[in-house]
Amino acid sequence: xxxxxxxxxxxLINFIAACNGIATNNMEVTGSKKSKYKQTFNNMVMIYLQxxxxxxxxxxxxxxxxTENENxxxxxxxxxxxxxxxxxxxxxxxKIENDMKDKGLLKENILKTIGENYVQMxxxxxxxxxxxxxxxxxxxxxxxxxxxxxxxxxxxSKKQESLNQIYSYYNNLxxxxxxxxxxxLHTLRIxxxxxxxxHDKIKEYCKGxxxxxxxxxxxxxxxxxxxxxxxxxxxxxxxxxxxNAEYN
Numbered sequence: 001x002x003x004x005x006x007x008x009x010x011x012l013i014n015f016i017a018a019c020n021g022i023a024t025n026n027m028e029v030t031g032s033k034k035s036k037y038k039q040t041f042n043n044m045v046m047i048y049l050q051x052x053x054x055x056x057x058x059x060x061x062x063x064x065x066x067t068e069n070e071n072x073x074x075x076x077x078x079x080x081x082x083x084x085x086x087x088x089x090x091x092x093x094x095k096i097e098n099d100m101k102d103k104g105l106l107k108e109n110i111l112k113t114i115g116e117n118y119v120q121m122x123x124x125x126x127x128x129x130x131x132x133x134x135x136x137x138x139x140x141x142x143x144x145x146x147x148x149x150x151x152x153x154x155x156x157s158k159k160q161e162s163l164n165q166i167y168s169y170y171n172n173l174x175x176x177x178x179x180x181x182x183x184x185l186h187t188l189r190i191x192x193x194x195x196x197x198x199h200d201k202i203k204e205y206c207k208g209x210x211x212x213x214x215x216x217x218x219x220x221x222x223x224x225x226x227x228x229x230x231x232x233x234x235x236x237x238x239x240x241x242x243x244n245a246e247y248n
Contacts, residue, residue: 046080112205159216174230185231
């Protein structure tokens with residue numbers, strides 16, 4: 001599949017528009033709320049399936065192949081229902097999120113810290129020895145440390161490094177799907193669902209820094225969906241699930 005910047009931006013923009021509020025602090029999702037919960041996720045799946053998918057490289061300079069799928073409406077397709085959020089996936093996700101909530105891990109201050117740390121990790125270069133020495137000197141003198149300004153070149157280089165790392169990690173993960181044992185394959189699918197929901201929980205905390213490259217969010221979300229769908233395809237291939245069933 002060709003994964004370039006325009007494709008990622010299309011995916012991220014459409015996802016945010018169609019899936020606003022996919023995660024909720026009230027994890028008692030029943031009745032109409034549960035239906036909306038699933039529909040939100042399935043909208044995202046449909047957006048993914050409508051993207052141009054032609055090769056295995058990331059190209060940041062070339063335009064993706066334009067197809068009618070980019071502008072098509074989010075109309076459910078019976079052939080794609082196997083990729084929609086299953087009842088089991090939803091229940092497993094709610095179990096994990098309820099456990100995190102009970103442990104206080106979904107409090108706003110915790111999510112804010114996670115988001116800020118993520119921004120720091122993917123946006124800015126590692127401190128140089130001079131940076132570290134300067135911080136130590138300022139602390140010893142009781143001077144408040146101010147983070148140095150990074151050049152456009154430094155920030156662009158770090159962004160590309162982050163994009164490459166995400167691509168490398170998930171690409172290696174995808175290559176192992178065909179040889180992953182059945183039970184681990186099932187676990188991987190659930191992990192991708194959990195990661196997608198957590199992605200939505202912290203994304204708003206990543207946007208306070210003007211230097212933060214939102215393409216990183218787009219690429220990460222794209223790959224979470226891609227791995228989950230490739231796992232489902234492998235489960236169908238092995239006869240582990242019925243591709244004609246409404247939920248698996």
